[in-house]
């Protein structure tokens with residue numbers, strides 16, 4: 086039996102476990118990336134492990150999320166990360182150099198290598214044939230220290246692409262079409278592999294748009310073959326030597342196959358408030374809009390922005406629309422500046438932002454009340470834009486640009502013939518905003534620069550024999566990490582201060598939660614399906630840890646959040662019978678009388694609702710390793726005990 090692309094990379098990097106679906110496997114990690122919003126904590130954790138130099142082939146720290154410096158906090162965090170990088174052997178990409186995933190694809194990613202990143206959109210690297218996975222900061226810290234990264238061996242899904250996109254239909258429309266079929270939880274426990282004749286019609290940045298948004302499927306990762314198109318991209322980036330061919334064997338076996346004929350696709354939009362709420366633009370045409378934002382790690386490549394500039398050239402942004410554009414990297418920005426495309430955007434009335442995440446994470450550009458905002462981003466969760474009643478639609482750059490001019494939802498196919506925009510044979514290469522680490526012999530002279538907002542990792546506790554705690558919060562299905570630990574310009578600067586950021590935990594759902602949980606001392610959160618979807622932010626586990634949450638009992642979990650809970654020593658429990666969800670109410674007193682014994686024996690966990698008298702059972706699906714992590718009180722304690 087042959088192998089899929091992902092299975093080939095996994096086989097080459099397997100350090101423990103068996104490649105059978107559902108088994109716990111450990112992977113050697115070649116590269117890591119962090120961004121600043123998760124990075125400060127990841128480096129605090131790395132420091133706590135006491136390993137002098139990173140052991141990966143390449144580790145890069147990007148500053149791209151918290152770039153709005155309205156107080157000392159973000160700048161202090163950037164300075165802290167820069168000093169840690171210098172000392173411990175990590176490359177530092179300065180603020181302004183671009184969004185982590187875009188820059189990593191351009192300058193560092195290599196086909197066939199493994200990459201983990203403390204950001205859920207790390208799978209962008211799958212666009213050049215990497216096995217690139219989003220993880221919690223602590224997992225990344227462990228990988229930097231040379232430790233393996235553990236996942237559950239996923240199922241393999243093949244998305245077979247045939248045909249060719251019609252003019253003005255875009256890579257974004259492909260992934261929105263996949264989301265329409267699979268939904269935001271359809272990818273959980275799966276790797277999505279793209280294949281078929283249609284692959285060769287897509288450039289690397291287009292492939293990266295698709296693998297990037299595989300995160301919204303809940304997939305472990307997504308990957309494209311590495312072929313002549315990949316070689317040409319790497320050559321244009323001045324690094325052809327990093328090329329390696331990668332394709333699935335003809336007799337590779339997939340658990341699921343999805344067929345997409347590119348020729349049949351049309352422009353699509355993900356409507357509020359979920360990336361899988363997909364409708365054709367045709368159905369929305371003519372509706373008035375208020376804002377357009379172009380950028381983010383999904384759609385901010387040179388090719389994307391050249392198409393946008395082509396559409397905007399000689400036109401004017403409609404009076405009722407504010408158009409913001411953030412090029413994905415300094416490379417893209419600089420090339421647009423030199424070839425005149427930036428001038429076309431400015432002349433049309435675009436507001437040009439720095440190369441960073443910006444509006445995608447609510448760092449500025451929040452729309453007006455009830456504002457309809459078309460964005461080329463990947464997430465439209467409620468409130469994420471910073472405007473609680475904002476109506477966010479996710480669209481392609483082409484749809485975004487033409488709608489900005491017309492002031493209403495517009496199908497870009499009205500533009501007629503395709504724009505003749507070619508991939509450059511040579512990108513502009515200038516890595517002067519990537520700072521190299523100090524040589525080993527000089528590392529002792531590097532001082533770590535800490536600001537007053539940088540606090541240590543919250544206190545952890547080993548698992549106790551029993552737990553008695555009340556239900557401090559009950560929520561429904563598809564709770565995102567943006568509900569659990571909101572981002573935005575006001576809260577993000579607190580990412581290195583868990584006591585302070587905890588005061589915002591779950592306030593989107595229930596303003597009283599932080600105070601109530603803290604007053605209770607110990608508590609349990611109850612939730613529905615796909616709990617914790619979205620971001621990799623471990624703050625969505627660390628804030629509950631700080632607030633005394635001992636267990637989260639839900640119908641099902643999203644992958645990264647479940648492992649962040651385990652890493653924080655919080656029990657991830659699922660109802661054995663989902664209808665038992667109705668047997669617990671806010672404020673009920675719960676008892677887990679034999680929890681330690683049951684967990685160590687791999688048995689179901691008994692939960693007694695002392696308020697109602699009901700007894701229910703919960704599953705705690707753990708491997709031997711994650712069981713030991715929970716028993717120790719989290720991954721940091723486990724790593725210290727085992728090193």
Ligand code: MIC
Nearest residue numbers: 122123204205206620621622
């Ligand atoms: C996001 O898109 O939600 C983020 C912000 O990039 C997060 C990381 C974070 O919360 O810092 C992600 O996707 O993991």
Ligand code: SF4
Nearest residue numbers: 206381382442445446
């Ligand atoms: Fe940044 Fe948005 Fe991409 Fe997250 S999804 S890494 S916030 S651009």
